[in-house]
Amino acid sequence: MNLLLPHRFKKVGVYMAILGITLWVLMQRGVVHRFLTFLLGEDLYNLDVPVFYMVNVGLTSGGFFVFLMGVYCIAFSKERVEDEMIQKIRVDSFQFAALLQLPLIVCGLFSFLLPGHTNIESEIIILVLVSSLMVFWFGFIGRFNYMLHVKLK
Amino acid sequence: MKNFIKEERVRKQLTQAQLAELVQVSRQTIISIETNKYLPSTVLALKLAKALQQRVEDLFELEDSD
Numbered sequence: 150m151n152l153l154l155p156h157r158f159k160k161v162g163v164y165m166a167i168l169g170i171t172l173w174v175l176m177q178r179g180v181v182h183r184f185l186t187f188l189l190g191e192d193l194y195n196l197d198v199p200v201f202y203m204v205n206v207g208l209t210s211g212g213f214f215v216f217l218m219g220v221y222c223i224a225f226s227k228e229r230v231e232d233e234m235i236q237k238i239r240v241d242s243f244q245f246a247a248l249l250q251l252p253l254i255v256c257g258l259f260s261f262l263l264p265g266h267t268n269i270e271s272e273i274i275i276l277v278l279v280s281s282l283m284v285f286w287f288g289f290i291g292r293f294n295y296m297l298h299v300k301l302k
Numbered sequence: 303m304k305n306f307i308k309e310e311r312v313r314k315q316l317t318q319a320q321l322a323e324l325v326q327v328s329r330q331t332i333i334s335i336e337t338n339k340y341l342p343s344t345v346l347a348l349k350l351a352k353a354l355q356q357r358v359e360d361l362f363e364l365e366d367s368d
Contacts, residue, residue: 177346
């Protein structure tokens, strides 16, 4: 069973990741919100209006989702020549990334045991879980490219 | 494990890219094998031997540390 994407998805993934993270950062910094407020005026564009609130949440989570999909495409696209050495490096990098992620998953599970359910604790749990996701992808991509372009060259 | 892939390839006047194409791997894999950074599988070792018209045991040699 081969679940890898064709090689051309690597380039698509780079564009998606850049676009997604840019949109997410802009949404987090409130740039889009300020721009739309300037464009439509405060009377029309208001986050108290359910439609605009949904658009705001949709763009923020959409940006992050596009970024994640882009990173997935980068990580799981075939190389130009997908031979046994590449496959071995892929497996090795996967193990490395899983090991890196493990402590964060354990921390995430323990953070559920924190007493009380304040906003800060919820944010900590989300932060730990998002970090574990990021650590896996970046650990995998980093290790794979290090092995391929530095160590085995 | 020591190997004589590079010596045989040069003797046969093949480039790394040509040998890579013959055994259907990337040029980087050939580089890694020649510099002893990657140990090929039995299948790839047999393919290399066939491409270089040598016996596997003439291309690869066990060392004391193996």
